[in-house]
Amino acid sequence: MEKDKFNYFIKTEKNNWEVIIGLEVHAQVISDSKLFSGSSTKFGGKPNTQVSLVDSAFPGMLPVINQYCIEQAVKTGLGLNAKINLHSIFDRKNYFYADLPAGYQISQYKNPIVGEGMVTLDMPYGSKKIGIERLHLEQDAGKSIHDLSPDNTFVDLNRSGVALMEIVSKPDLRSPDEVNSYVKKLRSIMRYLGTCDGNMQEGSLRADVNVSVRKKGEKKFGTRCEIKNVNSIKFMEMAIDSEAKRQIELLESGKTIEQETRLFDTKKNQTRSMRSKEEAHDYRYFPDPDLLPLEIKQSFVDSLKKKLPELPDQKKDRFIKKFKLTPYEANVLVSEIDISKYFEEVIKNADIKLAKNWIIVELFAVLNEKNLDIKDSPVSPKNLASLVNAISSGEISGKIAKKVFEIMVETGGEPSKIIKEKGLKQQSDPKELEKIVIKVLGDNSDKVSEYKSGKEKLYGFFVGEIMKASSGKANPKLVNDILKEKLKK
Numbered sequence: 001m002e003k004d005k006f007n008y009f010i011k012t013e014k015n016n017w018e019v020i021i022g023l024e025v026h027a028q029v030i031s032d033s034k035l036f037s038g039s040s041t042k043f044g045g046k047p048n049t050q051v052s053l054v055d056s057a058f059p060g061m062l063p064v065i066n067q068y069c070i071e072q073a074v075k076t077g078l079g080l081n082a083k084i085n086l087h088s089i090f091d092r093k094n095y096f097y098a099d100l101p102a103g104y105q106i107s108q109y110k111n112p113i114v115g116e117g118m119v120t121l122d123m124p125y126g127s128k129k130i131g132i133e134r135l136h137l138e139q140d141a142g143k144s145i146h147d148l149s150p151d152n153t154f155v156d157l158n159r160s161g162v163a164l165m166e167i168v169s170k171p172d173l174r175s176p177d178e179v180n181s182y183v184k185k186l187r188s189i190m191r192y193l194g195t196c197d198g199n200m201q202e203g204s205l206r207a208d209v210n211v212s213v214r215k216k217g218e219k220k221f222g223t224r225c226e227i228k229n230v231n232s233i234k235f236m237e238m239a240i241d242s243e244a245k246r247q248i249e250l251l252e253s254g255k256t257i258e259q260e261t262r263l264f265d266t267k268k269n270q271t272r273s274m275r276s277k278e279e280a281h282d283y284r285y286f287p288d289p290d291l292l293p294l295e296i297k298q299s300f301v302d303s304l305k306k307k308l309p310e311l312p313d314q315k316k317d318r319f320i321k322k323f324k325l326t327p328y329e330a331n332v333l334v335s336e337i338d339i340s341k342y343f344e345e346v347i348k349n350a351d352i353k354l355a356k357n358w359i360i361v362e363l364f365a366v367l368n369e370k371n372l373d374i375k376d377s378p379v380s381p382k383n384l385a386s387l388v389n390a391i392s393s394g395e396i397s398g399k400i401a402k403k404v405f406e407i408m409v410e411t412g413g414e415p416s417k418i419i420k421e422k423g424l425k426q427q428s429d430p431k432e433l434e435k436i437v438i439k440v441l442g443d444n445s446d447k448v449s450e451y452k453s454g455k456e457k458l459y460g461f462f463v464g465e466i467m468k469a470s471s472g473k474a475n476p477k478l479v480n481d482i483l484k485e486k487l488k489k
Contacts, residue, residue: 008175016216019244021173027165027196028204029072035139035163036063047156055161057102069163072195079189082117084301090291094284099142099155109285112136121181131170140164176237192337206231211243223257239264243271338375345381350388387415396426437482440465
């Protein structure tokens, strides 16, 4: 792919092709109970143990709206800078699957709870605004299980009725990179708000990806295909690339694109047809007769708005102004709420510049290697602050600090104890360092003569020998000061 400012183009021998992407992100609402029943939403329960008569569509059972889920949807809409619709309607979306016992899904169609909004992406080539078309509430379906028997499919209804927010973007995304940034930004916003945990491994965040292509310079959108239920950002990127190339190959061979729903085969790295794409009328939407229209007061919205936490973009601006961070550093440190909390905890009692470098470079490297989230970090904020202070005070050098940090990662120990037990305290006594410098220069008098005759590169050799003689404990600044003075004589 060839990058042109905000757009990516797939270049072939015949044309440059632009990729048009829209996402329908399904985010599971953080709530103890389901959207229309009191059943538990806890993940990992034994099959069919968290199912009420409402969830299983038992005849005569009526849904009752969960007010907390409404609050969560409104908060998310506010976090997306979106219009909150004071009047919304729940509809029945009719289709048949074995894991949808009612034969319909309660969703929202023409009158969603949240209207148009906007999300800003920070890309390497600048900021880009992605439009939000809508956010609507709907109930999740159950889960079909196919691998327990060669002859039978089993159904687990634990997930049936769990509240989902479907966040529909406008077709403003133009590359896998932008999709990566967009999903991470949505997830970050919802985690800050506490409305969705964004755990893709558990299925609480997944997306349907709409892809089409058009020749560079064309205004009209091409025929789109929907890639259903992609549950990781990496797979989204792979699916987009694969599907775009498939469509381009068809168009350049004189064929047409059929609008359809497709699945992504992660092993083969290709999409395959699932079914022809339904239009809205295929679902026979109509207002759910068991649920009254949802009426929200503006005062309710205003009260929730007042209680909103500081969101990523606001925190980023504050970090840049207050702590003099670069936009890149601020983006990294606000990307997840737990990272920002960790950073602010460290800098309560430590140098900001040193602290952010140790978090972004050293700590993140360890977390990535061990595949850990920062909340599971083996190094606590308190201990990292202590390590940073030990460097700032001159107790240890940056080089020794890395040794101490390695031990902290393995043991979770306090840096002060590690420094004392391992005898790693930096040698900063000028008189003792002077003795070491004099000895090193005396043992290498021939090289001293060469240095004074113009071979200044030998300076590094002397520093290395001094550090070796001090077992790496000599204060580098003092060593340099003393060495320069001695070499002048």
